[in-house]
Amino acid sequence: MAIPILTAKRTTKRFGGLVAVDELDVEIKEKSIHSIIGPNGAGKTTFFNCVTGFYRPEEGEIQLNSHSLIGLLPDEIVRLGIARTYQNIRLFPSLTAMENVLVGLHCHLRANYFGIVADLPSTRKEEKEATEEAKRLLRFVNLTGKGDLMAKNLPYGEQRRLEIARALATKPRLLLLDEPTAGMNPSETQTMMDFIRHLRNEVGITILLIEHQMRVVMGISEIVTVLDYGKKIAEGPPEEIKRNPIVIEAYLGKGSAAETQGVAA
């Protein structure tokens, strides 16, 4: 049994009368690829926002390696090793690709005000190393030579990859990907799936992703958690989830489960 890297216990987030996340229990195993799926409005992104500190859940507990994340600010959480990307890409549009990645490196740099103004040797050395690291990351996501372009001028697929490079720059142990293949064509999707697998296998980062494309979810995840109206309705390996009547009902409505099974049989 692998150790959980992230544990959510009875996490609840309400917006007025609406319960967006309802007593959710999730365990993410170290070095796994874990998907969260569910119909629109099921609370997937809200859960991401709770983990990364944008929202503070009203009840329950979220722990990273038994270190509580509740009440921490987003910048403190990213230092602990959780990075994320966004459903609708949120790069720094008027900064260059290079600068975007360098901002990701921010929390691993030490330079302070006086070091910068006096241009101390240590600051200069650190800046040089950061630039090298940023170049390496750009190469890693296959954006070599695009460093000087403004982020918003990059094509869509490259923006997605740049966003991942920026998240990787924070040196995360757990990477949250919010619909990484949204709006991609089949071949781009395949490349992204290979890339995610590569991240886990070669770099050793735990991946938690929200995804709508079933092909991706079933193709790469080891565990799938299904949310509906903020509640966990099913959890397990993809093959089980595919056959789970509750899941089919949540997606397609009552009665569909029987029909699909009938068709399948």
Added chain:
Amino acid sequence: MTGVFTLWKHGVKTGLLGGLITVLLSLMGMVQAFSERQIVSGVFSMDQALLAVAVVFVGYLAAKRTTSTTPLWVVINSLTCGFVTAGMIMLLLVIGDLINLRAVFINASPVLYQLLSFGHGFESAPLLFVAYPLCSLFAGILYLLPAALRRMFTASLTCVIGAGILQDLLRPTLAAWGSLAEAAEWIFTANGLTEQGASALFLVISVVTLVWSLKGKAVRTGYKRLPPSGQKTLRWSGIAALLVVLFILPQILGIFLSEVLTIVGLYVLLGLGLNIVVGYAGLLDLGYVAFFAIGAYATAILTSPELGFFSLSFWEALPFAVLLGVVFGVLLGIPVLKMRGDYLAIATLGFGEIIRIMVLSDFLRPWLGGAQGIGKIPKASIAGFEFGMPQEIYYLILAGCFLVIFISLRLKDSRLGRAWKAMREDEDVAQAMGINLVATKLLAFGTGAAFSALSGAIFATKLTSVYPHSMNVMISINILCVIIVGGMGSIPGVIVGAAALVGLPELLREFAEYRLLVYGLALVVMMLVRPEGLWPEAVRRREFHEEEVDENNGATAKASS
């Protein structure tokens, strides 16, 4: 029939627009105010230049908007535009003759009518229908000319008009150089250019721009082909030459122009500070003058014997003034940490007013001097050399500018500068990338306030007195205009913006009354024509001129493959 009208309508439309502009300029009194100054002595005065530029502008617009590509239609449209504009002026003259417009428009005087009708009332008024269409026809032809020739004409005409307008600056400057004095006499008269001077200038600039448009590209590629070390030497020698010029400038320019330079310098200091807060960190601060006031008043209180608390020298007081600026920058930053955009602007606007009202108050009079301000602030001095005259204070301000530019340059591409820019782009994501918003915002407010307080301290010792009324909200707005017109986030942009928006109005006393109008116009025109500013950051320049980027990309892609 309708087809012809659609082709023709833009000429009429822009003509009406031109008429509106020229009539408005006349009724506002701008035409009359400008009539004193001659551009080319006895031939062409500044009011005529103003109207001519307006007509050429709308004529060009008419040509540009013509839906047909036939040159004939372009010419017809621009000519129509000129006729319609002239008609509107004629209408103004007729109406002015029939009823007393002066009851409403105080500037609608007989002198104005004389100016508009070329000096002889209705006898010479028909000339309008020759002169205006000629101007707009010129614009139409300008539009049809190849780009190089168009650039040549615009550049040389702008230079002639510019030389005429800036005669007070150029003539004494040239005259001060013994051997050039004769040339100055040849080019300039007591009021305006001589005819031969104007034609010579026109020819020289034409030749220079033509040669540049033919050879300029070769020079630029030549520069790019130089090895990096060669480029570096060239750049450094350019900077060295600039430094030498800056150093000897006040000696050449004399007292009045040095005074103008000191004012521009103070605005450069303020602008660079606000550039950090607004340009880098994206925190719209409209109460920026507060820190200027704090710097000035701190210097006054610490040095002036009039209040009798302390009698420090300027140099002893300066660190305290700047430090106090930082403290207030941080203190006023704390309550607005959670505010964004418009809310931040309103809150900071309030802070600016609070500080001004405080220094004005009777309650604080024993400490801050009230409405009468604080006087007898000593001049700064180093080893017996006193910074008294504008030419001397210039060096003090120059040193301040160098310091502030140096700090801005270092911060710009550092970890902190990137954090500011990230925050400007998307505050939430910046935080998710590990940026501590509180510290980063306060550092921006503190740095901006420090620059502003430094400017205030120098301002206090320059005037040797401080008054509450020089700390009003207009200063904050002027500085904001300077950085918008110059180019947000760009250091050279701030300098260019300050020279254009603060320096030029000081030089042209005719503009003084229309300063705000010119600011508004400058902002609108900038937003339409050059939203990135006069001298934008390299990255932003690329953003607004994407076609050039694509060209470059293509070139690099070819080079790499």
